[in-house]
Amino acid sequence: MTYVFRSMHTEPTARGREFGQQHAQKIHACVETYQVLFDRVATRSFDLRDLGARALAQIEAFAPPLYQELLGMAEGSGVEVVYLGAINARTEILAYLGAQLRGECSTVVRIEPFSGKPVAVQTWDWYAEFADLWLTWEIPHADGSLTTTVTEFGIVGKAGVNSRGLGVHFNILHHERDGKEIGVPVHVASRWMLDSCNDINQALQLLGSAKVSASSSLTLIAVVDNSSAAVSVELHPGGPGLVFPDANGLLVHTNHFLSSPAREGDTEPRGFPDTLVRYDLLTRRLVNRQGLTAQHVLAAMNSHLGSISAVCCHPIPGQPIAGQYATLVSLVIDVASGTLTALPGGPCGHPQWLAHD
Structure with missing residues (x-):
């Protein structure tokens, strides 16, 4: 729970x-x-x-x-x-520290042309030894607004949503310019965006001003009345790149850069090409789907193709947990209502949330 x-x-x-x-x-x-x-x-x-x-x-x-x-x-x-x-x-x-780490997390957002109710889902994959070290934190503010974030104990934020029509999903990226110094922490940038921004343009300006030293994709989702928008902000030390949904409103992000020129320095595909496999699988399963719901997306994410590098990944049984990856949370964000649902573990552990049509 x-x-x-x-x-x-x-x-x-x-x-x-x-x-x-x-x-x-x-x-x-x-x-x-x-x-x-x-x-x-x-x-x-x-x-x-x-x-x-x-x-x-x-x-x-x-x-x-x-x-x-x-x-x-x-x-x-x-x-x-x-x-x-x-x-x-x-x-x-x-x-x-020069750690050679594979990427983690798969994000899917679907924007409808005349609906303020986008679908926004991600898996959060991280080291299995952190499985009991995360929570959902609800943070009221003096002006009556609310920030809700899924994060680790002691870390101010990660993926989440506010009550002013903004949500954010989180995917780590790796670039050859990373790690030269300690810049603005991307987790802090995400939380501060949720706390301080009222619309997507403010959020883009704030994230664009962050002098980061490590790369991540922060996928913003915005809702106002019956209008919605989404954009992945690919932060890296050279400045942000923006990735928008396709013509049908589908935006998929895993752990490689999709924008130029940052993709030319992307180190992920060479070392950990599973990011490309996960991106391809989710895109093929969801492209051109009508009436897409969070349950449909979770069903698409219920894939163990690639074993420990799958969209829904699990530690190898019989081996030490330390150093192994696992899907720690399956996260559904409802930006229109300013709420989120954090399902512990991967989609396979929540059959009641999986669409079967």
């Missing part, structure tokens, strides 16, 4: 302190598990406290309220704030 936590405080420091007090054990576990991961994959020596401090400086400059939230979370949990900075920048630190 998905654990859902709703903050009671709207002031950032107090909200962070409350979250830290309520989840101290899980935050400690998340920091410790990332420390082990960094040690295992690093190709160079590193000082995690220094990297965390550098990340905090970026967070303070880009999103001051989230910096204050992390200070409160550190106070509440008893975890030194530099380590919270480090796990919020886990994508940037993994790139900085």
